[in-house]
Amino acid sequence: QKEVEQNSGPLSVPEGAIASLNCTYSDRVSQSFFWYRQYSGKSPELIMSIYSNGDKEDGRFTAQLNKASQYVSLLIRDSQPSDSATYLCAAVPYGQNFVFGPGTRLSVLP
Amino acid sequence: GAGVSQSPSNKVTEKGKDVELRCDPISGHTALYWYRQSLGQGLEFLIYFQGNSAPDKSGLPSDRFSAERTGGSVSTLTIQRTQQEDSAVYLCASSPRDRGRITDTQYFGPGTRLTVL
Numbered sequence: 001q002k003e004v005e006q007n008s009g010p011l012s013v014p015e016g017a018i019a020s021l022n023c024t025y026s027d028r029v030s031q032s033f034f035w036y037r038q039y040s041g042k043s044p045e046l047i048m049s050i051y052s053n054g055d056k057e058d059g060r061f062t063a064q065l066n067k068a069s070q071y072v073s074l075l076i077r078d079s080q081p082s083d084s085a086t087y088l089c090a091a092v093p094y095g096q097n098f099v100f101g102p103g104t105r106l107s108v109l110p
Numbered sequence: 111g112a113g114v115s116q117s118p119s120n121k122v123t124e125k126g127k128d129v130e131l132r133c134d135p136i137s138g139h140t141a142l143y144w145y146r147q148s149l150g151q152g153l154e155f156l157i158y159f160q161g162n163s164a165p166d167k168s169g170l171p172s173d174r175f176s177a178e179r180t181g182g183s184v185s186t187l188t189i190q191r192t193q194q195e196d197s198a199v200y201l202c203a204s205s206p207r208d209r210g211r212i213t214d215t216q217y218f219g220p221g222t223r224l225t226v227l
Contacts (some may be wrong), residue, residue: 034215043201043218044153088152097166098143098216102152 003027004091004101012107019076021104023089026070030091030099033065033072038086038103047087048074079108112136115220116202122154122225123192131187131222135204142185143203144177153201160184192226199223 003026013019021035032051036044047092050056050063050072062075076083086103093099115134123129135142144156155169159179170176174192179185189196203216 043221045218046215049215097155097158098153098171099155100145100153 004089004099005064006087006089006101006104008102009014009105010107011104012109013079015079015081015108015110017079019079019106019108021074021076021087021089021106023074023101024043024070025072025089025091025093027091027093027099028070029093030070031094032092033063034039034090034092034098035063035072035074036090036100037083038088040085044088068071074104079106084108099103103106114202114204114217116200116219116222118222119220120223120225122227124227125194126191128188128190129192129224131200131224132187133185133187133202133204133219135183135185135202136206136217137183139204139206139209139217140182141205141214141216142179143205144185144187144200144202145201147201147221154171156187156200189224192224194226197224197226 005024031095034049035047038044048063049067056063060077064073084107086105088103089101090098117132140161142159145153147153155178158166176188177187196227201223202219205214207214207217
């Protein structure tokens with residue numbers, strides 16, 4: 001059974017702080033990883049994808065992947081109230097379907 | 111350009127009735143996925159279409175659920191004899207390439223909120 005685990009939260013951080021969202025996965029053959037943001041009542045939208053070990057930065061967002069530890073994280077620098085949402089992690093084994101985690105609810109306090 | 115569209119946005123039905131949910135993927139996208147999301151839960155994979163290949167139906171929860179994709183574009187998800195536990199948001203996503211390559215991202219539609227009374 002392939003599983004992706006995330007803390008459900010809520011994770012509360014003050015405005016301007018760094019928010020750290022974590023995700024672990026059970027399938028060693030997972031190759032592609034995605035972070036989606038989902039506002040309440042809306043559909044998921046892509047934040048970042050990462051395929052290789054290490055860090056990948058895009059604006060205020062940094063994704064970190066460690067395949068040996070089966071761990072992927074998302075850092076949000078200078079958090080804003082508009083970042084308050086549920087963040088979904090997905091792991092994808094080669095040639096197979098996305099496996100989504102349950103999501104972490106982030107609340108950025110003004 | 112136009113994104114993934116779904117209709118209806120909301121559907122309220124009585125237990126035992128059949129419902130059809132529609133998805134229009136992004137033009138040119140060959141892969142199409144259906145997911146279900148219950149309140150406060152993650153995404154549950156239902157079915158995957160890629161071109162003219164046989165669909166991956168491994169996520170369909172029962173034989174009351176079926177889906178088709180006509181002409182490699184529009185898809186319809188049908189739920190027969192609906193039950194209260196079918197109440198959820200049904201999300202469709204499309205992707206420009208199939209999952210056999212480095213997986214390309216999925217673009218989600220706005221979803222259909224289904225309520226079974």
